[in-house]
Amino acid sequence: MDSAEGAYRILGYSDGEIRINDARYSASLLVSPDILVTEWGPTSLEALTSDHLQTVSELAPEVLLLGTGAQQSFPGRELMLSLMRGGIGLEVMDTASACRTYNVLMSEGRRVVAALILDGGELTGTQGR
Numbered sequence: 001m002d003s004a005e006g007a008y009r010i011l012g013y014s015d016g017e018i019r020i021n022d023a024r025y026s027a028s029l030l031v032s033p034d035i036l037v038t039e040w041g042p043t044s045l046e047a048l049t050s051d052h053l054q055t056v057s058e059l060a061p062e063v064l065l066l067g068t069g070a071q072q073s074f075p076g077r078e079l080m081l082s083l084m085r086g087g088i089g090l091e092v093m094d095t096a097s098a099c100r101t102y103n104v105l106m107s108e109g110r111r112v113v114a115a116l117i118l119d120g121g122e123l124t125g126t127q128g129r
Contacts, residue, residue: 007021007033007034008020008021008031008032008033008034008035008036009021009103009106010031010099010102010103010114013095013096013099016118016119017118018095018099018116018118020036025038025118026118027039027040027043027118028040028041028042028043028115028116028117028118029116029118030055030056030059030113030114030115030116031102031113031114031116032059032061032111032112032113032114033106033112035059037055037059040052040055040115041055042117043117043118043119044069044117044119045068045069045073045075045117045119048075048079048117049079050078050079050082052115053079053082053083056083056088056113056115057083057086057088059113060111061088061111061112061113062088062089062110062111062112063088063089063090063091063105063110063111063112063113064083064088064089064090064091064112064113064114064115065091065093065098065101065102065105065112065113065114065115066090066091066092066093066098066115066117067093067094067095067096067097067098067099067114067115067116067117068092068093068094068095068117069094069095069117069118069119070094070095070119071094072092072093072094072097073092074092075092095116095117095118098114098115098116099114099116101114102114
């Protein structure tokens with residue numbers, strides 16, 4: 001049953017690809033219920049910069065889900081602190097988990113943004129919810 005209010009829903013994911021609504025994406029992106037940023041930038045967690053996080057901050061999320069690729073990895077301390085100073089909650093997880101969690105939070109009406117890094121590695125699932 002598809003009851004989420006938002007326009008952008010993650011409908012599936014597989015190795016290096018995310019399906020949002022009827023489109024497939026193979027590059028890192030930002031998704032919120034009402035905004036999709038497909039040219040976000042970082043190709044890996046190591047490439048994530050404060051400029052990338054500034055783009056996230058401009059979307060004014062309550063919580064940011066950072067999907068770090070095939071495995072959960074944490075960004076540098078300063079990057080995490082910059083989000084906390086801005087009043088943005090941060091949850092770090094592998095990209096597959098971030099996709100699932102995004103859909104749950106979106107369906108609850110939360111101001112959520114998923115920053116999904118697609119590193120070309122194998123994601124731990126084949127179907128979103």
